[in-house]
Amino acid sequence: xxxxxxxxxxxxxxxxxxxxxxxxxxxxxxxxxxxxxxxxxxxxxxxxxxxxxxxxxxxxxxxxxxxxxxxxxxxxxxxxxxxxxxxxxxxxxxxxxxxxxxxxxxxxxxxxxxxxxxxxxxxxxxxxxxxxxxxxxxx
Numbered sequence: 001x002x003x004x005x006x007x008x009x010x011x012x013x014x015x016x017x018x019x020x021x022x023x024x025x026x027x028x029x030x031x032x033x034x035x036x037x038x039x040x041x042x043x044x045x046x047x048x049x050x051x052x053x054x055x056x057x058x059x060x061x062x063x064x065x066x067x068x069x070x071x072x073x074x075x076x077x078x079x080x081x082x083x084x085x086x087x088x089x090x091x092x093x094x095x096x097x098x099x100x101x102x103x104x105x106x107x108x109x110x111x112x113x114x115x116x117x118x119x120x121x122x123x124x125x126x127x128x129x130x131x132x133x134x135x136x137x138x139x
Contacts, residue, residue: 002083003082004040005040005043005082005083006078006079006082006083008034008036008044009044009047009048009078010075010078011034011036012030012034012036012041012044012045013053013073013078013131013134014131014134014135015030015034016030016064016065017070017135019065022065022066024057024061024062025064025065026062027041027042027064029063030045030064047081047082048082049064051081053066053067053068053073053077053081054066054067055067066131070130070131070132070134071130071131072130073130073131073132074126074127075126075127075129075130075131076123076126076127080095084096086119086123086126087115087118087122088115088118088119089112089115091106091109091115092112092116092119093119094119094123100112
């Protein structure tokens with residue numbers, strides 16, 4: 001299940017991606033527009049800033065803004081920063097692999113083989129989706 005942290009992070013990034021000319025937006029404006037707790041959003045945006053997705057400006061006219069074009073921001077990167085591993089079990093994770101304690105042979109494990117397919121399908125969607133794709137209204 002997607003965490004609220006990731007859900008709100010994607011909502012905030014989408015909000016920022018829709019802004020003209022990368023003008024900084026105050027956290028309170030994003031929080032109100034997207035119905036997100038201000039304190040929680042501060043933490044999320046700080047994480048995104050520390051990982052090179054957002055810039056910030058202090059003072060009058062300050063706020064957060066995207067450092068990259070929305071078309072350059074893949075969902076795989078956002079998911080890994082905010083959510084952690086994309087795979088549902090550690091034995092199929094590309095970046096956070098861990099062998100399962102209860103599994104003597106991964107290749108013969110039905111769960112492992114199923115989760116490989118789930119991971120690959122999920123990765124294909126995330127790799128082929130950018131922040132720009134999320135800003136398009138599909139009504």
